[in-house]
Amino acid sequence: MTENHDETAGMSEAELARHSEKMAKKKHAREKIMATKTDEKGLVIVHTGKGKGKSTAGFGMIFRHIAHKKPCAVVQFIKGAWATGERDLIEAHFSDICQFYTLGEGFTWETQDRARDIAMAEKAWEKAKELIRDERNSMVLLDEINIALRYDYIDVKDVIAFLQTEKPHMTHVVLTGRNAKEELIEIADLATEMELLKHPFRSGIKAQQGVEY
Numbered sequence: 001m002t003e004n005h006d007e008t009a010g011m012s013e014a015e016l017a018r019h020s021e022k023m024a025k026k027k028h029a030r031e032k033i034m035a036t037k038t039d040e041k042g043l044v045i046v047h048t049g050k051g052k053g054k055s056t057a058g059f060g061m062i063f064r065h066i067a068h069k070k071p072c073a074v075v076q077f078i079k080g081a082w083a084t085g086e087r088d089l090i091e092a093h094f095s096d097i098c099q100f101y102t103l104g105e106g107f108t109w110e111t112q113d114r115a116r117d118i119a120m121a122e123k124a125w126e127k128a129k130e131l132i133r134d135e136r137n138s139m140v141l142l143d144e145i146n147i148a149l150r151y152d153y154i155d156v157k158d159v160i161a162f163l164q165t166e167k168p169h170m171t172h173v174v175l176t177g178r179n180a181k182e183e184l185i186e187i188a189d190l191a192t193e194m195e196l197l198k199h200p201f202r203s204g205i206k207a208q209q210g211v212e213y
Contacts, residue, residue, distance in 0.1 A: 042171040043189040044163055048146055048180035051194030052212075058141045058174045059086045066094050070138040073131040077124045078104040078144035078177070084213045099137075101127050104144065121153035132167055139172040146177025149184070156181045163187065 011019065045061075047054040065072040074090070090098050103124035125148075131140045149156050160183055167173060175184065185191045207213060 040170070041189075042167065042169055042173070044167070044187060045172065045174045046146075046180050046185055046188040046191040047174065047176045047194065048178060048185070048191070049194035049196070050178060051196040052199065053194045054176040054178070055143050057192070057194075058143060058176045061139060061172075061174060062086075062090075062098060062141050065139050066090075066098055069097060071097055071136050072139040072141070073099040073137050074101065074141045074143060075124050075128045075131065075145075076100075076102040076104055076143045077121060077148045085210065099131065101131075103127060104148075117148075117151070118153045121148040124148070125154050125159070129162060129166070132162075132171055132173060135168045135171065137171060139174065141174045142176070144177040145175050146180045146184075148177075149181055150177070150179045156183055160184060160187055 045058075047057050059074075062072055062074060074086075076087075087100055087102065090100050101124070103120055124145075128140065128142050128145075131137055145154070145159075148154050149159065163173060164187060175188075180191070201207075
């Protein structure tokens with residue numbers, strides 16, 4: 001049963017007429033607003049927060065680009081030690097349209113080597129800048145870069161300056177990870193905070209294939 005049917009079930013003819021008139025007014029108002037939205041530009045998009053879904057949302061947009069045959073790229077800053085379904089799928093079937101680079105060595109508490117973490121993060125950032133500068137790429141996903149920024153492995157001022165001065169006008173850049181810097185959120189066109197309500201990890205359930213990776 002559809003939501004619209006639920007709303008109108010049991011209504012009299014007069015009530016149905018008023019409902020139709022109300023919906024028609026809403027539709028007209030929305031169409032009027034949408035008619036004013038004519039600009040296009042490459043967006044700076046930030047997905048952050050403690051909740052699950054930040055990388056998942058980023059990869060969703062990457063797969064939309066792939067579906068529309070728009071060249072794109074992914075740079076993973078942290079998850080180098082993980083085999084992920086996204087990477088396997090892209091490398092096996094879509095490497096002609098989506099470049100994929102995994103340059104992180106794993107999470108900081110696994111390497112326990114700050115100097116090496118910084119070197120790997122800087123290497124990933126250099127590759128990211130190269131891919132963003134290439135105007136053939138419609139979107140570049142910087143997966144978990146916010147973690148590298150949080151630990152100051154990369155200077156957030158350098159990232160912001162690059163995005164503001166060197167990012168091509170029509171290129172979308174997506175930055176994911178917890179604890180996004182306020183300065184980054186400030187310059188973003190779209191910023192979303194994933195809120196944690198419940199997580200299976202708290203019930204002793206481990207990360208599972210097809211859900212977390």
